[in-house]
Amino acid sequence: MGLENEYGISSAQNTDPITLSNRIVFAYAKHVYPESNIRWDYDVESPLRDARGFDMSRADADSSQLTDEDQVIPNLVLPNGARFYVDHAHPEFSAPEVLIPLDITKWDLAGEQIMKIAVTLDAKEFPEDKIRVFKNNVDNKGSSYGTHENYQMKRSTNFTKIVAGLTPHFITRQIYCGAGRIGIGQESENNGYQISQRADYIEAHVGLETTMKRPIINTRDEPHADPKVSRRLHVIIGDANMSDFANILKVGSTALIISMIEDGFVDFEEVNLMNPVGVVKEISQDLDFKNNYENNRGKNFSAIDVQEWYLEKSKAYLAQQGYDDNSRQVIDFWEQALSGLRSNKEDLADRIDWIAKLSLIEKYRAKNGLSLEDDLIKSLDFKYSEITAEDGIAQVLKRNRLLKEYLHPMEVQSAISEPPEDTRAWFRGKSVSKFSKSIAAASWDSLIFDIDKNQSLFRISTTDPLKGTKPLTGEIISQSDTALDLVDSIRKYPEVY
């Protein structure tokens, strides 16, 4: 699994966001790879392939959907296995592939630190035009930008089962993983606070698009793995989380449900609510969970009811499959969240973003006699997710132990430069950090070595995300003094990558 974040970006002199995004990625590139220029390998990307099994013609596609053109944009493969680049008009950190929800959060937090470092480096060159970066998903003027989750799935699982099993989850999980937003409507046409940043931008149930008519279930099908065996489920409905708890629970609950779908453990028809696209927005505005929604048999469910249904099924599934530390943590968080939401949601202000933000807004308004529409309160909404300055409000809360942290800062610090050991991200990260001068390009499933200018490039395909781990390739990399050694050794052991 993996997590991508497109960050909001602005500067003191209101420079355009594309220029700013380019600046910070270049600033980071110069410091990580002062002597080389590793470009992203687009050969294997196919954003117009659809999980339902058909390709969209390029002529039919909106230009903003075309991400595989080799544009002149900075596009880095980092020593921790991540991709750091400019996507449209945003700096994007795509974290390395990991196996557990806690590691999703660890490298997501490392991504925040990388943004901070990049901005600090940029400020040395442009002291008059300091950049600010925000880990949110809306500007409240009509634009939204994404936080995308990725889950590797078995190709053999029927896509209609994925849609049926995940739709009720994706429309209701916002009650614990929503990031909170002031403003209703894509351009904040109406006043009010809502649970999710993304809800008002969801306009379809199932679809390929990610920049317009955004769907609950995205059908983009670039597996970044053997397409005969795997698909990658690309999830675009989620908000960017500042809270570790929300991040872990968002990914952990979704991964568990995906396992249940793959194993055919349960029939999800029971919680199949009518009109899911409308329900996403209604739940987002129902801060006390008073509304009920009908399934196609006329039975009513609140958002909490649906999540409790999933939780019970997940516990039954784990009772059968066996728990490990990670699934125990996810179930524990899920129970904390739902019992808190049922009894007194204020108790969750130290774990759930939209409640932390709302509680703070209410207390600040009461103290200063301000309305929700006051610009100071609106600025607090953006400022909650600012990560570049030291005074982003979620950071202030974390410093004061008012927003719980589940990873030690030293672990996050090491994830800035170290890849996960248990996926192919290890081989990618270690290769680019040790042999950066001999690598021409890299992607999720390839590394292209340029060892001798008189010879052709050598491409290593890393199609299996579970290979290229430290146990499989650690010795080969540490014993290779040159990129040529590495390529020679890896050719001898095709089973390790």
Add this chain to the structure above:
Amino acid sequence: MEQIRGISSNNLDNLDDVDVTFTKPNTKSLDSVLDEIDAVLEKNAEEFVKGFIQKGGQ
């Protein structure tokens, strides 16, 4: 990489401070940070809110 680590630990997060608070139990309430929030909020909130304009993404 050493240089980057240096920047990150000296100028950004003071890790020693964070280390200490990491194990400290939560004794504060949200009310106790309202003054701190006051200090970090925008001096010109109207301009900031109006000026935060992004291009659409994915």
